[in-house]
Amino acid sequence: METLVKLFKNNIRQYGMIIALVVIMILFEMITGGLLLKPINITNLILQNSYILVLAIGMVLVIITGHIDLSVGSIAAFVGAVAAIMMVDLHWHPVVAVIASLVVGALIGAWQGFWVAYVKIPAFIVTLAGMLLFRGLTMIVLKGQSIAPFPNGFQKISSGFIPDFGSAGTNIVAVLAGILFTVIYIVNELRDRRAQKKYNFEVVSGGLFILKLVVIAAIINAFTFMLAIYAGLPNILILLLVLIIIYSFVMNKTVMGRHIYALGGNEKAADLSGVKTKKVTFWVFVNMGVLAAISGLIFAARLNAATPRAGTNFELDAIAASFIGGASATGGIGTVFGAIIGGLVMGVLNNGMSLIGLGVDWQQGIKGLVLLAAVAFDIYNKKKVTFLK
Numbered sequence: 049m050e051t052l053v054k055l056f057k058n059n060i061r062q063y064g065m066i067i068a069l070v071v072i073m074i075l076f077e078m079i080t081g082g083l084l085l086k087p088i089n090i091t092n093l094i095l096q097n098s099y100i101l102v103l104a105i106g107m108v109l110v111i112i113t114g115h116i117d118l119s120v121g122s123i124a125a126f127v128g129a130v131a132a133i134m135m136v137d138l139h140w141h142p143v144v145a146v147i148a149s150l151v152v153g154a155l156i157g158a159w160q161g162f163w164v165a166y167v168k169i170p171a172f173i174v175t176l177a178g179m180l181l182f183r184g185l186t187m188i189v190l191k192g193q194s195i196a197p198f199p200n201g202f203q204k205i206s207s208g209f210i211p212d213f214g215s216a217g218t219n220i221v222a223v224l225a226g227i228l229f230t231v232i233y234i235v236n237e238l239r240d241r242r243a244q245k246k247y248n249f250e251v252v253s254g255g256l257f258i259l260k261l262v263v264i265a266a267i268i269n270a271f272t273f274m275l276a277i278y279a280g281l282p283n284i285l286i287l288l289l290v291l292i293i294i295y296s297f298v299m300n301k302t303v304m305g306r307h308i309y310a311l312g313g314n315e316k317a318a319d320l321s322g323v324k325t326k327k328v329t330f331w332v333f334v335n336m337g338v339l340a341a342i343s344g345l346i347f348a349a350r351l352n353a354a355t356p357r358a359g360t361n362f363e364l365d366a367i368a369a370s371f372i373g374g375a376s377a378t379g380g381i382g383t384v385f386g387a388i389i390g391g392l393v394m395g396v397l398n399n400g401m402s403l404i405g406l407g408v409d410w411q412q413g414i415k416g417l418v419l420l421a422a423v424a425f426d427i428y429n430k431k432k433v434t435f436l437k
Contacts, residue, residue, distance in 0.1 A: 064425070065373055065389045072393060076400030083403050084396075087278035090271070095206060095350065097395035098284040099124070099343040101388055103366035104373070105295050106339035108387035109332050111370050112312040114379030115164065115171035117336050119178030121362030124344030125355075126182040127153050131345055132195035132354030135202060142202040150341050156182070157337020158330070165329035179363070187356045196353035206350035210281040218273075219280035226272030230265045237261060284346060291339075295384045308332065312379030368415065369394055372422040393418070 077084045103120050110117045127149050134145040156178070163174045197203075212219045237257075244251050251257070275281055299305035307328050310318040319325045343362065348354050373390025375382030394415065401411045 065386065065393060065422075069389055069393050069396065072396050072400070076396065076403065080400065080403045084400055085274070087274045089399070089403075090274050091278050091282060093392075093395055093399055094282055094285050094288075096399065097391060098206065098288060099346040099350070100362065100365045100369060100395070101288055101391040102291065102339055102343045102346065103362055104369035104387040104391045105291055105384055106336040107363075107366040108370040108373065108375050108382045108384060109295075109299075109308060110171070110336055111367070111375045111377075112308055112379060112382045113329055113332050114312045114315065115329070115332075116367065117160075117171065117175045117333070118363050119160065119175040119182060120336065120340040120343070120366060121359035121364075122179045122182035122186065123153060123156055123337060123340040123359075124347060124362055125186045125357075125359035126156075126189070127341040127344035128348035128354045128358050129186050129189045129195070129356075131348060132198070133189065135198055136195050142199050146202075146345060149345055150338055153337040153339075153341025153344075154334055155337070157334040157340075160337070161330040161333030164333060165326040171333075186358075190354060190356050192356055194353045194355045196351075198349060198352055203349050203352055204283060205287075206284055206346050208283040209279050210283065210286065212280055219276040219278075222272045222276035222280045225281055226269040226276075229272070230268050233264060233268065234261055287342075287346075292384060292388060299384055304328075304331075309380060312381070314380070365391075365394055368419045368422075371419060377423055377427075390422075 073084065083089060103124070107117060107120065130152055131145050131149045134140040134148060135142055140148075160171075160174050160178050163169045164171045210221050212221045237260075241251055241257065252260070272281075275285075299308065307318070307323045310321065310323050311325050311328050315325055344359065347358055347362075351358070369391035370382060370387045371377065371390065372393050373382070373386030373388065375386065375390075397415060397418065398411060401414065406414075
């Protein structure tokens with residue numbers, strides 16, 4: 049029991065938000081009379097929040113380094129507009145247009161990263177300027193009008209599903225995917241536990257470990273079964289899983305990830321330790337530009353149009369997701385998984401409040417209070433740790 053309590057205290061940001069997400073889901077499931085967790089609504093939750101989750105992955109890296117990016121919504125809109133011109137007006141092949149759009153996003157990220165990393169202009173100012181600049185460029189490029197429709201192949205990025213090989217009814221691919229993910233998860237957990245024991249790290253008891261495996265396995269298979277009942281695995285879910293796995297690996301297992309955490313923890317100490325802080329900052333913003341481009345493409349594909357108002361408030365949702373997911377406002381702390389949990393908290397709140405008929409005014413106010421509470425919780429924990437030291 050002492051080990052369990054200690055484990056929770058050491059990971060209170062992450063576990064706290066997971067518990068909050070579960071409580072919010074149960075609450076709205078009861079209030080909506082079971083509508084929230086219906087298969088069709090679960091699928092809609094994924095489709096509606098995919099572009100924010102992609103942004104949150106990049107935003108948490110920026111926040112970990114101690115910076116902020118206010119321009120991602122405008123970049124997403126601008127890249128969507130550029131993609132529309134290439135595919136709809138110039139009739140480029142979708143694959144070529146997508147690659148070109150990602151290059152545009154990388155160049156924008158490099159532009160902003162240069163000013164932040166090498167000229168030392170605060171990221172808040174650089175990205176605020178970028179927000180205004182690329183919003184204006186979006187309106188100029190689109191001439192104040194929407195461009196549509198996109199080719200069918202491009203639309204499937206956001207609206208398509210992995211093909212099934214079974215008969216009509218329950219999607220076999222989704223069920224098998226749940227079993228596969230469960231096996232991978234259990235094998236990975238067993239390997240990590242074995243490694244921790246090898247180096248004499250403290251681990252939870254065997255009973256608690258088995259209980260954790262059973263609960264997570266049940267959640268994974270219940271989730272994929274819900275998707276299987278409706279239409280199967282959305283294409284965008286596969287893209288999200290790939291991004292989560294790649295970025296979690298980079299942040300937890302690579303030198304680059306350690307350098308990002310070191311930079312956010314103490315830039316001067318990281319510089320003296322041999323970390324190329326300017327280079328790390330530069331590439332974090334390049335990465336943010338690419339992920340903003342991906343988000344813009346996903347949103348354009350979902351709307352099946354590029355519009356001048358696309359991307360509005362995306363940056364606020366991504367920042368909120370990162371902070372709610374446990375990222376520290378002072379840098380050096382945060383995880384990709386936490387940002388995803390934070391994004392899901394925001395998504396479930398939006399969806400649940402819409403299902404019960406709350407207006408946009410109330411929704412904005414409640415989300416603001418949730419964000420404020422998350423940051424206050426972070427500051428409280430830091431003060432508590434400092435006091436104990």
